Amino acid sequence: MSDAPGFGVLLQRLLANRGLHADHLARLPDLDPDELELLLRGSLEPHPVLLRALATALGLRPADLFAAAGWPVPAELRPAAxxxxxxxxxxxxxxxxxxxxxxxxxxxxxxxxxxxxxxxxxxxxxxxxxxxxxxxxxxxxxxxxxxxxxxxxxxxxxxxxxxxxxxxxxxxxxxxxxxxxxxxxxxxxxxxxxxxxxxxxxxxxxxxxxxxxxxxxxxxxxxxxxxxxxxxxxxxxxxx
Structure with missing residues (x-):
């Protein structure tokens, strides 16, 4: 499927699954409110630091969120063997x-x-x-x-x-x-x-x-x- 949603749309769906709003994430110390707003609007591409923080906040495996965002999975998050x-x-x-x-x-x-x-x-x-x-x-x-x-x-x-x-x-x-x-x-x-x-x-x-x-x-x-x-x-x- 080439019409996969952008990461901002995906993030909105993941938030909705948890009954959360962007304001909930914006209060977390590791997430910049301005970056988060741009990300949700589709005006900013996610970066590794942001992906790790979002994975923690959402209770997701960081490796999975990297993959969902189209980023290479960092070596330290891959299977050890x-x-x-x-x-x-x-x-x-x-x-x-x-x-x-x-x-x-x-x-x-x-x-x-x-x-x-x-x-x-x-x-x-x-x-x-x-x-x-x-x-x-x-x-x-x-x-x-x-x-x-x-x-x-x-x-x-x-x-x-x-x-x-x-x-x-x-x-x-x-x-x-x-x-x-x-x-x-x-x-x-x-x-x-x-x-x-x-x-x-x-x-x-x-x-x-x-x-x-x-x-x-x-x-x-x-x-x-x-x-x-x-x-x-x-x-x-x-x-x-």
């Missing part, structure tokens, strides 16, 4: 069969392994996502080190369906957006905003059953180096 994507996929396939309590245990274990000191920056991939929801979806997957196989396993969407979304051959349906939001561990209304799709007037429906906490587990793995990710994978092989 991009070479371990196959292991993340294997973990997803194993975790699908876990009981909820076992999934929570895996999440707690993964978070307990987060490094105190940041890992060296991961090598950069593509410098910035393209325009439209398809490239953005690919960027959101990359932010989580999540393969197409892994995302299909979490959502229940077919590989062909995901490929169609990522290439922009067709727009995502509301049911697909709801499933993708759960898999990516983001608010459903935010993903609808990112896709420039209005929320259904009749409310969200859940045609695809996504296991609770599975998307969150994938996000918990992002800071882990490959050696520690292997420990989580070992626990998933024998969670009891």
């Amino acid at each position: 991009p070479q371990a994507r196959a292991q993340v996929t294997e973990l997803v396939l194993l975790a699908r069969a876990c009981e909820p309590a076992e999934l929570l245990r895996l999440r707690r274990f993964a978070r307990s392994l987060w490094p105190v000191q940041p890992e060296p920056p991961a090598p950069a991939d593509d410098p910035a996502p393209g325009h439209g929801f398809g490239p953005l979806l690919s960027a959101l997957m990359a932010n989580r080190n999540l393969s197409a196989t892994g995302l299909a396993a979490i959502t229940g969407l077919t590989g062909a369906a995901l490929a169609g979304l990522r290439t922009g051959e067709r727009p995502a349906t509301p049911d697909e957006l709801t499933a993708l939001a759960e898999a990516l561990d983001v608010r459903a209304d935010d993903l609808f905003a990112l896709a420039a799709t209005p929320l259904p007037e009749t409310g969200l429906t859940y045609a695809y059953l996504v296991r609770p906490h599975l998307g969150g587990l994938v996000g918990d793995l992002v800071p882990l180096p490959a050696s520690r990710l292997a420990w989580v994978l070992a626990l998933a092989h024998d969670p009891r």
Whole structure:
């Protein structure tokens, strides 16, 4: 879709999802009121300092907001072990069969392994996502080190369906957006905003059953180096 909304429009939608107005953000010490006004009017392009401050204020992953704004994701916000994507996929396939309590245990274990000191920056991939929801979806997957196989396993969407979304051959349906939001561990209304799709007037429906906490587990793995990710994978092989 080449008619994706500008960042100012997207920011207005993200604010509306939270019942907030620009005045709420303007009171925050890290956000300049004049910059914010220009941004919302579409007269100013976002910059990295502003994107980080907005992500904190809105409770979003900074890497996702960088991608949504069309900026390259900074190296320190990328997965620490991009070479371990196959292991993340294997973990997803194993975790699908876990009981909820076992999934929570895996999440707690993964978070307990987060490094105190940041890992060296991961090598950069593509410098910035393209325009439209398809490239953005690919960027959101990359932010989580999540393969197409892994995302299909979490959502229940077919590989062909995901490929169609990522290439922009067709727009995502509301049911697909709801499933993708759960898999990516983001608010459903935010993903609808990112896709420039209005929320259904009749409310969200859940045609695809996504296991609770599975998307969150994938996000918990992002800071882990490959050696520690292997420990989580070992626990998933024998969670009891």
